[in-house]
Amino acid sequence: MPELVPALLRQELARLADEDKRLDGRGRWDGREVSLEVDCLYNAEGSAKVIIGGTVVYAGVKFELRTPWPDRPTQGSLMCGAELRPVAGRKYEPGPPSPESIELGRVVDRGIRESGCINMDSLCIVPGEKVWGIMIDIHVLSDQGNIFDACGLAAIAALRTAMVPAERFDVGEDHRLEVNGTPIMASFTRVGGRYVLDASEEEELGGDERIHITLGDEGHLHSLQKGLKGVFTPAEFAEIFEVAQQRCVELRKLVAEKEGN
Template sequence: MFDQEILTHNLMKDYIRDLVEKGQRVDGRGLHEYRPIEVLNGTFTKAEGEAWLKLGETQVLVGVKADLGEPFPDTPDKGVFVSNAELLPVASPTFEPGPPDEGAIELARVVDRAIRSADAIDLGSLVILPGKLVYMIFLDMYVLDYDGNLEDSLTLASLIALGRSEIPEVELKENGEIEVKESKRKLELKDIPINFSFVKIGSKILLDPTLEEESVSDASITVAINKDGKVCSVQKRHGTFTVEEILNIVNVARSKWPELARIVREAI
């Protein structure tokens, strides 16, 4: 049985690589074309903001929760922003139950880094009393179905969830008491930093890889582009790229940013 699985994988690998060298993909897309992106309507959680997003067969759900607490000692004038990713076992046979593993931690960091590097959230506006009391924003990301490119799908869903978020307004009274009001305030997005993930198969570079394409790739990389077209973060997972390939990847990502930013804005 094990030998049969290896044979099947090798045959699929050869098939994908042969197609890619001809400039083709198994699902018929162009090398730099995204799969269909769909944001589901409805309410699925009790979060302050949420988004259920499909990228091809990959499905993710992101929720945003707000709380009050003390700021970090080194940033007394900023609110707290914490990101967490969970790879639910039902999403893939390779995901195991238990605390987040290295893959989940890296995934959360890729999304978190893009948002932080672009200052997409004004953490300064989340301060109620400097050094004492701030809003704490928790970004919880869940992978529901895994068919490749979790980085891009979770980033898009996270931006939509953050942009939809409404957090309770708080008043600090003279006697030091905190009054949480019924009124809400929008959690403003100052930027839309989007992750774009690529893999290299042979001599070709592919955008938005499927799980099969990821599994046979020679190298993979994710670059985040902000609203000004600047690279705000990079994460290379394996393999190598030439300088020319990196420059081409950045140019492709910049050309795709308006299309994905429009999806985010329309969903918010």
Template sequence: MAIPLVPKLLRAHLAALAENDERHDGRSRWEARDTELEIGVLPRAEGSAKVRIGNTIVYAGVKFQVMTPYPDRPNQGGLMCSAEVRPVAGPNWEPGPPSPESIELGRVVDRGIRESGCIDVDDLCIIPGEKVWQVILDLFAISDDGNLFDAFALAGVAAMRTAVIPEKRFEIGAEDRPLNISKTPIMCSYQKVGGRFVYDADGKEELGGDERIHITLGDDGHVHSLQKGLRGIFTEDEFAEIMEQAQSRCKDLREMVNKAEEAG
């Protein structure tokens, strides 16, 4: 399939910059855009957060519902994660049912959280075999200038770390209680632009880029999930370099979550 003219010209421009180890916005190869995190931004949610990475802006909201547990897990609650990107976020998004891209966003974020085991699903049990809590994590983007994956993941884990189970409102307990979150899984995404990987690709770099990789790391640096996107390959040396950078950046973002939680 032929590459449209604008992306073709953009790819050539980005490749020319890469030859001098430059990026179109002046950042270094592993440099992130300005990142901001706020918690408690949605008053009707049981937990919420807002993340801004450059001009990418997303919200995360947590709510709870009572569900019947799965037969093979009668004492465990559940997690459901979904992502929605409205047309107001950018020209690439259209109204209607969830697009494959938004479904992928939700699934990749869900996998990083779920595989980390940060939610004590046994603690979500109300009546074994009859009633359990389901954690519903809703992710919304209102501005997309690239790297929605990291923005959603950061907002999602921050919202869950501040979430409160509404037991009093559901007449299950006398008082509400915090959601039991034992870890802070953090995602970092890297995309090949101009023939070499960069961190935190913006909208132009995504449009003119190639394969990408999403890495979710835990508090102890262990890998909770790896997800490759788009066509292409990466070498062993490229992966080792990316992993080294991810270890450092995930630590910084985890500290950001901890500080926001303490301040809130």
């Protein structure tokens, strides 16, 4: 069922935008408080819990041994999927994966994959016979806005703290997964006519299109996605791109802190 958008909410968001204000009092480029916890689930080889405002997301990493593709006999694989189950909010319904959850999983997947932080050749055990397949599953438990950033952060934090369960599969000793880089996503939503960082649930409800930017350690772009109805100008993109650079540095620092523990 599509959500009902109150006409007054859109009016109010437009009026606040004119004064350069937001519903919850934040500045345009201020994010809500972010909490990150790693290695929090038994049975997952890597796990992370992210809370942004009232949004709660878990990610878990699992490994499997598989036969490599014939054309890439030395390469392992990485797959990232997201589930938007009915637990996450009133608007989510049971059923097969929605286009929204597929988009979410694929955007996070691309950011991690294209950053090259996983060397697929390092996942090879016996060329042509045995390679590791890594699966990151993201579970959204509570959606109060900006699930993309929460999912991106949970996924990379779970991956960076994952242990390869080699002993369980009889292929050597357990070891830390090698991850070279921390790709981070920053998301922007058009609210009241202009972009804001880390939109809340109400801002998303009364807002328009969103843009997701995933940046690597050097500030290079690794994944972009524009979602929902709406258009933007190159100048608007230039503005949010600069904010994204800062935001990604901050969140990358947070991941590094938690890894240290």
